[in-house]
Amino acid sequence: EPEVTQTPSHQVTQMGQEVILRCVPISNHLYFYWYRQILGQKVEFLVSFYNNEISEKSEIFDDQFSVERPDGSNFTLKIRSTKLEDSAMYFCASSVPTSGSSYEQYFGPGTRLTVT
Amino acid sequence: QKEVEQDPGPLSVPEGAIVSLNCTYSNSAFQYFMWYRQYSRKGPELLMYTYSSGNKEDGRFTAQVDKSSKYISLFIRDSQPSDSATYLCAMSHPLYGQNFVFGPGTRLSVLP
Structure with a gap:
C-alpha cells in the first residue's frame, strides 16, 4: 500500500540554525501539506501546496518557513532560523483531488524536531 | 469558543465494548468531516471521511454527522486492545x- 514517507524521523538542531524536513508524498497525489503538532497539543495546519505553489497557509507559516518541491517526488519544509518554540512533530500529508476523495489526506509518520 | 472540541479522555473501556467518541464544533460552514487514529508518536491515520450529514459505516467503525447540532460521532463496535490510541476529528x-x-x-484505552 502506498504511503507518505518522511525523513529524518528525528532532527536535533540549535536555535538559529536552518533545518530542512523532507517528505515523499504518495506518487499520484497532487496536493501536499505540512502540519505540526507540539507535544500534547492538537495538530495544526501550516501550508498546502498545489501545482508548484502555495495554495493556502496559516498564521504560523511566517517568513521563517518555506516549502519546495525540488523534483518530481520530494516535498520539503525549510525553517530558516529555528526557535525553541519550533520544537514539534512535523507531519507531511498528501491527497488527490478527485471527486469523493478530495478531503482524504494521508499523513506521513512525522519528523520530530527538537530545537535546543 | 474553540472551533472544534473533543473530550480529551482518557476513556477506558473493556475489550468488546462499544465506544462512542464525539466532537462538537462552532462553525456551521464545515462540510467535510474526518476521523483519524493516532498512535503514540506516529502520524494520524485516516479512518473515516464523511460529507455533510448522515451515517457512514466501515467494518467496526460508524461515523455520524449531525450538522443541525454541530456534532459528530465515531462509534467503534467490538473494541479491541489494538484500538487503543488517540482519536482525532x-x-x-x-x-x-x-x-x-x-x-x-480523545485518548482511548481498551483493556483486555
Whole structure:
C-alpha cells in the first residue's frame, strides 16, 4: 500500500540554525501539506501546496518557513532560523483531488524536531 | 469558543465494548468531516471521511454527522486492545480549501 514517507524521523538542531524536513508524498497525489503538532497539543495546519505553489497557509507559516518541491517526488519544509518554540512533530500529508476523495489526506509518520 | 472540541479522555473501556467518541464544533460552514487514529508518536491515520450529514459505516467503525447540532460521532463496535490510541476529528469547509481544523483528540484505552 502506498504511503507518505518522511525523513529524518528525528532532527536535533540549535536555535538559529536552518533545518530542512523532507517528505515523499504518495506518487499520484497532487496536493501536499505540512502540519505540526507540539507535544500534547492538537495538530495544526501550516501550508498546502498545489501545482508548484502555495495554495493556502496559516498564521504560523511566517517568513521563517518555506516549502519546495525540488523534483518530481520530494516535498520539503525549510525553517530558516529555528526557535525553541519550533520544537514539534512535523507531519507531511498528501491527497488527490478527485471527486469523493478530495478531503482524504494521508499523513506521513512525522519528523520530530527538537530545537535546543 | 474553540472551533472544534473533543473530550480529551482518557476513556477506558473493556475489550468488546462499544465506544462512542464525539466532537462538537462552532462553525456551521464545515462540510467535510474526518476521523483519524493516532498512535503514540506516529502520524494520524485516516479512518473515516464523511460529507455533510448522515451515517457512514466501515467494518467496526460508524461515523455520524449531525450538522443541525454541530456534532459528530465515531462509534467503534467490538473494541479491541489494538484500538487503543488517540482519536482525532478533523473538519473543513470550502472557504478553507483542503485545510483541516483538528480537534485536540480523545485518548482511548481498551483493556483486555
